[in-house]
Every structure is written in structure tokens, then in C-alpha cells.
Amino acid sequence: MKVQQLKIKAYCSIFNNKVMLNDQLLFENQETDFSSFIKLAYKNMDTNYPKFFKMDDLSKLGFLAADILLKPLTTDSERANNIALAFSNSASSLETDRKHQDSIVDKENYFPSPAIFVYTLPNICLGEISIRHKLYSENSFFIFNHFNAGYLYDYATCLINTGKADEVLCGWINRDTDDYEAFLYLVSTEGSITHNKEEIIKLYTTK
Structure with missing residues (x-):
């Protein structure tokens, strides 16, 4: 296995009604x-993906952050991109699960609908990003109690050094009640930021 010195090519954060790319407010x-x-934010970023409006809030959050990072790299629609996805959060799709529970709890106002889950759950977020950017490599969504920089570092490093991906889009997207945040970063052999646990935590905590 060829061990490479990996870098963080770019990172994107969405929080507190702000969209940031690296240290720039978009x-x-x-x-x-x-x-x-x-x-x-979707309209301002010129995202142009009609299925965005069918997604639940978690998928919208992850999709938009990923699109900002990947769009400059995947403009050639005929080229398959060997970029893996490694996302995580603490709540999975709990917000949408609550909406479903609310629709069935009142027997006098009983209105469950499969439409709640048509464009929800973490795998939809990963799937729509992959379709949009023609990604055919590994994708995973992990559930942690909190942002786990060490696990994401190990996972991304392993994928690239074993040749399973050329780059890995990693990070954290969480939506629960009134709280939300997205922090995604692209691991590559190019970039100016060293890819290690300390730098990942620094970028996440100073966003």
C-alpha cells in the first residue's frame, strides 16, 4: 500500500444562517x-437541482454543502468521479421521524403519508449527491454522539491509500429540532491544509 501525504483541499460550513467556503462568507x-x-441559499448558490425541494431538511443541508465543494470539480458531465463520501451526524433522520410520529399520534386527525419518507433519510442525501456529481465510489453515513474527527480521518486516509477513492468528501451534517449545522471538507493529495485530526478539529470548531 502506497502511503500518501494527504491534504484538505477545501471545506464548507453552513450554520447560524450563514454559508461559508473556506474562510469566505458566501x-x-x-x-x-x-x-x-x-x-x-440554494437560489443564491445557483444550485439548479429541482429535486432539492422534495428533500427533507437534513438532505437539503448536506446536498447544498456538498454541491458547493464538488461543483468546481465535476463540471464535466461525461466523466465519472472517484470521490467517496463519508458523512456523519448524531440524530440520523430523527426530525423527519418525529413528523411521522406526529401524523399518527392523534387518532382523530390521523394522516400518515409515505411522502414523508420519499426524499428523506441519510442514504437519500448521499444518493442525490452521487447522482448529481456522477460519483460511483464508496459512500457511508455514520452515527456518532458528537463530531468524530479521528474516525473520519482514519476512514478517509484508508480509502485513498488503498486506492478505493482518489478523494473523499467527509464531515458532519446534523438537523434536530431548531439546531442545524453542516461541516464538510474534501480530502485529497492536493491542497494547503495538512490532513490530520488536529487540523480537522480546528476547522470544525473555528467555523
């Missing part, structure tokens, strides 16, 4: 709730 709107904010 979009901000403090006047709206999350659902309105994410739609405004």
Missing part, C-alpha cells in the same frame, strides 16, 4: 427560519 440571511434560509 451567503447570509438572519431574517428567516431554517427552511426559508436553506431555500434562499
Whole structure:
């Protein structure tokens, strides 16, 4: 196995009604709730993916952050991209699960619908990113109690050094009640930031 010195090529954060790429503010709107904010951010980023509006909030959050990072790399629609995905959070799709529970708890107002789960769950987020950017390599979604930089570091390093991926898009996307955050970063053999646990934690905590 050829061990390579890996780098963090770029990173994106969405939190507190802000969209950041590296240390640059791309979009901000403090006047709206999350659902309105994410739609405004989508339009401002010129994302142009109609199925975005069918997704649940978790998928919208991850999809938009990934699109900002991957769009410059995947503009050739005929080229398959060997970029793996390694996402994580602490709540899985709990927010949508609660909506489903609310739809069945009141027997006098019973309205469960499969539509709640058509574009939800973490695998939908990974799947739509893969379709959008023609990704055919590894993808995984991990559930941790908190952001686990060490595990993501080991996982991304292993994928690249064993030749299973050329690059890995890693990070954390969480949506639960009123809280949300996305932090994604692209691991590559190119870039200016050393890929190690300490740098990942630094980028995450200083976003």
C-alpha cells in the first residue's frame, strides 16, 4: 500500500444562517427560519437541482454543502468521479421521524403519508449527491454522539491509500429540532491544509 501525504483541499460550513467556503462568507440571511434560509441559499448558490425541494431538511443541508465543494470539480458531465463520501451526524433522520410520529399520534386527525419518507433519510442525501456529481465510489453515513474527527480521518486516509477513492468528501451534517449545522471538507493529495485530526478539529470548531 502506497502511503500518501494527504491534504484538505477545501471545506464548507453552513450554520447560524450563514454559508461559508473556506474562510469566505458566501451567503447570509438572519431574517428567516431554517427552511426559508436553506431555500434562499440554494437560489443564491445557483444550485439548479429541482429535486432539492422534495428533500427533507437534513438532505437539503448536506446536498447544498456538498454541491458547493464538488461543483468546481465535476463540471464535466461525461466523466465519472472517484470521490467517496463519508458523512456523519448524531440524530440520523430523527426530525423527519418525529413528523411521522406526529401524523399518527392523534387518532382523530390521523394522516400518515409515505411522502414523508420519499426524499428523506441519510442514504437519500448521499444518493442525490452521487447522482448529481456522477460519483460511483464508496459512500457511508455514520452515527456518532458528537463530531468524530479521528474516525473520519482514519476512514478517509484508508480509502485513498488503498486506492478505493482518489478523494473523499467527509464531515458532519446534523438537523434536530431548531439546531442545524453542516461541516464538510474534501480530502485529497492536493491542497494547503495538512490532513490530520488536529487540523480537522480546528476547522470544525473555528467555523
